Amino acid sequence: MLGELALGILLGVIIILIIQGFNIFPFLFLGFLAYFVWQLGTGGVERMDTNTDTKKIPLIDFKEIGGQETAKKELLEALDFLKDLPAIKEMGIRAIKGILLNGPPGTGKTLLAKAAAHYTDSIFISASGSEFIEMYAGLGAKRIRNLFKNARNSARKSGKNSAIIFIDEIDVLGSTRGQVSSHMEYDQTLNQLLVEMDGLSIDDDVQILIMAATNRMDVLDPALLRPGRFDRIVNVDLPDKDGRLSILKIHTANKPLSPKVDLEEIARETFSFSGAHLENLANEAAILALREKSPFICQKHFIEAIDKVIMGEKLDRKPNKEELKRVAIHETGHALLGEIMNPGSVSVISISSRGRALGYVRHNPADDLYLHTKDYLEKQISIAIAGSVAEEVLLASKSTGASNDFKQATRLVKIMIEAGMSELGVVDKDTIPEKVLYEEMSIILRRIEAEVKIIIEKHKELIEKIAGELLAQESFSGDKLRELLTEEKVA
16 A cells, blocks of 8 residues: 555656656666666565476376486485484484486486485475576575575475475586686575585474486586585486386387387387487377377387487488489498498488488497497498498499598597507597597598498499389388398398
């Protein structure tokens, strides 16, 4: 009521001043500026006021997260202190204050944090690292204080004795201090987070656990990672074949699968897929089945979806006849060397345009590999440059279509040199002269290219035959390719 009265009086005064001929615009500007400064001081412009939905206990259970058995086991051990505080106090154990989830995007870090809140029956409040950074000094630190205050208040209102604060992309907030010399807001915000974490105690009426996610742990300030802050670092890696199979089972449980669908084969063909990729794969397969008005999702829908997730949607553009023949020969070169170097590895060969590629060959390893030998790397280099060599041998010229293949080949050569697999022996990648590196890379690439050229020239007629089949069918499976190779008795 008083506010409305004051507003009416103010409007009346403004109208009288205008009638008297006063220029009131400078006063209005100063008034607006004063109001804005006052709002900054009272927190009226706070953007990050956690949504009430994020304060609820998530319904996600650890059973619903596949492919991360090691991460879940390590996380469960760290969460038990929230579930049995009396036993923790009796043993004199210091409460774990922070758990850092480190891993590539899409591996389920946020899901694990939500499942942790469900497992411990804790209030869940989430925020992103970017929400704390502002151009106005002191706002980031205030938002950190408010975040912890909101967590405690929400837990008390809900009758809970614990809360989990989850900060996604913490590398934005917690990068090493002193790097942004022109903007001390970053350092003040991080300092406030460190102070709040230091203030957490097992004797608090509300136990707060900080969980954070990043894929850039290398840039985090060491003060965040010391014991007593983020006590546990849980690696959330890309799932292996068994992990991918369990994720596929979860994401296809509510979908009408054909009895002939082989999820194990799909898991084998999705090496390096994250959980998010696999969820998208299952969704895309369902969309393809719906487009065809099929009552079931079949194996072919999953195979098509794999290509779509990796390469993108099929394009309407069509190369001319001459270009299409070149693409067919190029991809056949990749496929032939792939089968010779790693029998049974080619899954699909196609000259359909997808994304930025005019054609592609999808290779799948028999097993997930985490260590690479010199022989393996040289084979991969051979496969990468085989398309360009096939163009040169059969068409007497190369094209720009091999530029990405060359990037892959040079990257693998660098890995060989840095791992001490070259004539240079053990080297330090940071101190090796560029000239020496270039010369050694050239020697390795020329040697492998000469070996590939011999193989391509030996099988020129076979490449022509396979390319012809590819031009007629546009794409076919690795099994079809192996049939053609068997007919020609290629080992």
